[in-house]
Amino acid sequence: MREVAVIGVGMSKWGELWHQPLRDLACEAVLKALAQTKVDKVESIHVGCMTGGLFAGQEHLASVVADYLGFAGVPASRSESACASGGVAFKAAYAEVAAGICDVALVVGMEKMTDVGGDEATYALGTAADQEYECYNGATFPGLYGMMAVRHMHEFGTTRRQLSQVAVKNHANGLLNPEAQYHAKITFDEVESSALVADPLRLLDCSPITDGAAALVLCPLSTASKLGKKAGVKVLGLGHATDTIALHSRKDLCRLAAVETAAARAYKMAGVGPKDISLAEVHDCFTIAEIMVTEALGFAELGEGGKLVASGATAMGGRIPVNTSGGLKSKGHPVGATGVAQLVELVTQLRGEAGARQVKKPRVGLAQNMGGTGGSSIVSILGVA
């Protein structure tokens, strides 16, 4: 297996983009990523998208993306694993480059969510959970994460204020990210007085509905300096795992087994541990998710994730900055694009190009992308080449 480099990254602006169809978002992100390279054609395309059918009436995005980029002919596939679709598309492209199946691969994460109404969006997002058992009985995503939050508070004494701290921190970071959906500093009081969505989760505990795309260009590390224009970043580790689709089938509501397993695989492959990570992008679809994920990744002991964020360790300038991009919470969460955008942030940081939100001399970055309530997860570790 060959070592793999990321030589180009790009993002469209994220937000409520009624003027741009889905395919335009993808092209905008890809053209930015290609502009960072000397590459003008690719050999393989991997699209991450959760539900083009329900949100945009368009499946077969592999063909749409290849066509609209002027790459018709090139092999293209779409990968889906709910909100981990972007991470799964990255894994597929990584495998092809590592194995020597292709020499230049493109990864595109995309989702256009704001063209449907609220009820339709809730239904579409519910297809990431167990439709026949959870959603049929009335569960929604905030409801499922609300149950996890209640249990975490009961078991470990996690507090309302600790949940708020995740939102306050990530919105502070998002303020420094030009592509983020929201540029709004928020206060503890604002989080705690926002509308109750699913007890204990309030509106400002939830990531938003977003339109957006993100893209990566991959090649073997051996050709990265020839094909790229920027400082080298390489893939150190990648882990992927599943868990039961439904929350009611889990042994423990407070643990994310897919994240734990994916992280163990990624750390092993990379030959590093939680203490070696300079910064992490994690899947904060709800504030409780970031707390639980930091535990599953080993940044804190089980039950100590609330204390970790409260300590400031995961804030900018802390021991292990988490979600410097603003995270799903402030940057936005176009579900299929999220996993790819996490890697865009890591590459930007590892190159030292993150501007006002730059972490000081990062060496190793970790991205954790998750489907549903943790029914699937991908953990990727990148490092300075």
Add this chain to the structure above:
Amino acid sequence: MREVAVIGVGMSKWGELWHQPLRDLACEAVLKALAQTKVDKVESIHVGCMTGGLFAGQEHLASVVADYLGFAGVPASRSESACASGGVAFKAAYAEVAAGICDVALVVGMEKMTDVGGDEATYALGTAADQEYECYNGATFPGLYGMMAVRHMHEFGTTRRQLSQVAVKNHANGLLNPEAQYHAKITFDEVESSALVADPLRLLDCSPITDGAAALVLCPLSTASKLGKKAGVKVLGLGHATDTIALHSRKDLCRLAAVETAAARAYKMAGVGPKDISLAEVHDCFTIAEIMVTEALGFAELGEGGKLVASGATAMGGRIPVNTSGGLKSKGHPVGATGVAQLVELVTQLRGEAGARQVKKPRVGLAQNMGGTGGSSIVSILGVA
């Protein structure tokens, strides 16, 4: 890269299966495939499904399938490329085994289409075309293939009777396949007096709406005799390509560029040509599609596909039997499952286990799976190990 073997194949019964949810279909097919092996766990799962969201309200099928098979934890992804989703899932699994990323991979193709009404099914299938330009302006899939048929008849003198011959042949074959949706011998008169759907295509020119699943177990050829219980079948070649998503962007309505490119890649990798193929499963979503695909695969010259089927060369006992399984036309077309089921048929034939529809001593089989009107295609070539 390692050589890859298919050691287990399975299909659920196909048809209008209101008593079985989507996940049950997948499990039925997988359990049959695993029963042909000595394997009781897998290292990777690749699901092919076109639009679980629109047909069944369920995305995140990677997690659903892993969970319901008792394989929660195992890395699982879903691949989509419209009606070529099954073929794309097979390609993803093949790449992982060939590259040494995993040693036992499972491929599952699945779709449950009959739980929605006719209008909803037409809309869902339209997401394989260009929704914003073709479907928005009123095109449906029979309409798009109807235009291709009209042009093919105009350019090459392809006849109504030649279209009918595809349907008559494939229904005759399907009569011999216990898993097929339809077991009905049909006549030329019945095809030609069936309801007009999109001129010149009539009801019996169209593949049906189907529920069904199919599964494959892959491993390196070097361990196939240890892990399998059946005669060895290996992957010789695999080609994948895209074309423009919309028909109006093509230079030539009578050529399927994605199929031609994918076939050229597969033949090159396998070191064989059209004359070496013992039998083929091709994507006869409409009768005209089989005629055009046989040309794109090089079984006939451009424009001669109608004459090929009329000559009997593609019938059982002919020079190159096509769609011995009954094809999409008679076996059924659960869109995400089709590409996997084509490979199930090839393996069954290459092992000499096809019973009443057995081709005499086949050595090399080809499967051609296609998305939309040819916006993507996968061509796979299998051989006796």
